[in-house]
Amino acid sequence: MKQFRLHKVASVCLIAAMALIGCSSQGGEKAAPGTQPGASEGSGQQVTLSMHSWRVEDTEGYKAIIQAFEAENPNIKIDFKPFKATEYNTILNTALQSDSGPDILQLRPYAPGISLAEAGYLEPLDNIAGISAFPKDVLAAATGKDGKVYGVPLSLNSTQFFYNKKIFEQNGLKEPKSWDELIATAKTLKEKGIVPISFGAKEGWLLSLSHGVIAPASYSGSGYIDKLLKGESNLQSPEFLQSISRMQELIPYFPENYVGLELNDMRTLFATEKAAMFINGSFELEGLKKLNPDLQLDFFPMPTNDQKAVITTWVDGSYAVNAKSKHKPEALKFMEFMATKKFGELFANQFKRISAVPGVSTDDPLVNKMAELSQSSSTPYLMVVHFAEGKPTTKQALENALQGMYLGKLTPEQVAEEIQKSAATWFPPFKK
Template identity: 40%
Template sequence: MGEENMTKTTTKALMAAAAFSVAAPALAETELNFWSWRQEDIAGYEAIIAEFEKTHPDIHIVYTPHEAKAYNTILTTALAGGSGPDIIHTRAYGSLENISSAGYLEPLDGQVDLSLLSKDELLGTTLRSDGKVYAVPFASQTVVVYYNKDIFDAQGITPPETFEEFKAVAAHLKDAGITPLANGTADGWTIEVMSGAFMPNFYGSDFFGQVTSGATDFEDPRYVTALGKMAELAEFMPVGFEGVDYATMKALFTSGAAAMFVGGSWEINGFRDAGLNFDMMPGPSAEAGGERMVATWMDGGYAVNAASPNKEAALEFIRFTATTPFAQMLTDQLNNIPAVDGAVSSDPMLQKVASFHSAATPYIMLVAFRFNKPTGSTLLQTGLQELMTGAKDAATVAKDISDGIKNAE
């Protein structure tokens, strides 16, 4: 980064910090409800909220996380009924569009300083039809392969770099009586995450731009090949993987019953809390010397319920989320890479995740194909569940996905 750009970034960060350090104008004593799906982050958000309340003593925020899979339904049902929380932890892209286009969210343009956020980061919280921003993006997520260092060391395994090396390592572990991969398919979203570690390195860095522009579709031979490579991993998943859900996956990995776990960068804190000696790596390359891309996305944002009777107080908190002090707390408390500029992480694991971003590709279905029904994620998850059990081959799954997206409404 050039000296001039560094000066601009520093100036913005200092201005944001100054804005945060000055207490908000006096408001009537107000309790705000803040809903989320991130149950694993309760302690972190409570600590962040406590810092906000020190400079806003007339505002009290109650953080309520719901079960992740049910969150969208719970939230939209409440909003449709004219209720819901004051502060909404939104998901991004298509999920955000569903609730912002219905008029449930307060537009933030002109009400919140978004200068510490890039255009790419704001893309996930911008409604395509009107170009307005409806949430402050909170963090990026990255798909990685976690591995148990104690198991690798005991088995004399060096982390693999290519796909063939990965399969050889998995076969070694299986022969030693260790489940190579903890991942199952009972929860469809987890097998989609797993695909984000392996498939991009086979369909390549150009595919995302080409498929989103219409220059190709999901029956492209590169995508069919990538699906075929996913199928090759089924033998290394737990016995009865069709019934292995997210909670069981984590239990298999943290107990040492499975050597590897493909998941998002949000898992770091949980694995640490479990006392696991682990490390991470990007998905393997298609061939020696090939790219080892990681799939990334903007995970969601912070929004205000347009029907909230406490809109101004809620906006005060949203303004806080767009500042560098908040971003630093997000990094320190939640081990996430924040969307807002200026935060510096001292965590070596988070630094490693950030280093993987030099070869990043969008998490394809979430970023580009969740705006219509059926969503690309629904089609991919169903297809992968069928693929991994052998019910359908790669070409058939690719055709189902391609046809489903073309006919989506």
């Protein structure tokens, strides 16, 4: 797999936006993992590390990965404990604040994860073996202004339209190459009694993610993002407003009662072949195949206004070490393992996702297709990479406003106004 690259300007501006308070190793020392004071490695003493995640669906997959680590490190056991994604942040923050946090924790990408480093909860990982092999723009998802790395990147995510090839073929449909073709495809499916798009508005994060898929078609990739970062445009521009209007334009092609549907409902509707398309991330691939191994699955990138196609990408799910872990040397040992090609290959093949470890490929053609498009036709996930700050974050403001629109309380113009108002409170280019 070619080396993954996010948009260069995006990464630079992201790093510049991070105000990071570095937290050092205990006693100010930077010894290598396994040699720090208090290390129990080599003593024969059994150590169990707690490891928290928001990916409940990954439980089975991590068993094989953890077994591989424990086989090489028999004195270290990993207790993997995932939580519901929508509850994870609150549970983790409460635990960290009470000094009862896990030894190893999964970081939300970019600003939310870095905020934990700012609060002094994370151990710098600059000295672990293998971390320097990651490209800087990948490490940017967990790197502070001081240049310290606080997480080992896990995966390179993308968002796209999944579709059922059998349903498309049975109805004489092809992958749409423009917005008008997408709407025409949805109309044809609806006329034939098939739910065109499996979609739900109950969980806010799914709305910002869906917008992340659809929006780049309106501004044709990354050129518009450059203007935003320079303060030459804003979130009430014609391009951004069109992206919100298109979210509204898709309403007739959603399931009945879509405002009450959550991810499990959407996933099941598509996997059971009751819906033809499903807007979601690359991380859904494994789950869909497990639900229906016979599903004839494919995906298409978003067709843009300039007759091209774009796929939205970001670095997701870095893992970090609790600065107050009582077993820090052992936890750092696991971080070293996560930076190896062995881990990357296990991860990619277990979860059918693009590993962040350089040089890793899989035997899954869809994952490789995602990786190739991430190289040739990608744009950053705008709300995650650039607008995940503020109180509440601008990403959350978008989610709330879109929910309001789907409940018939806000127009697209009012949604764009709310988003711009949120960003203007903290986003430096908008405060000039």
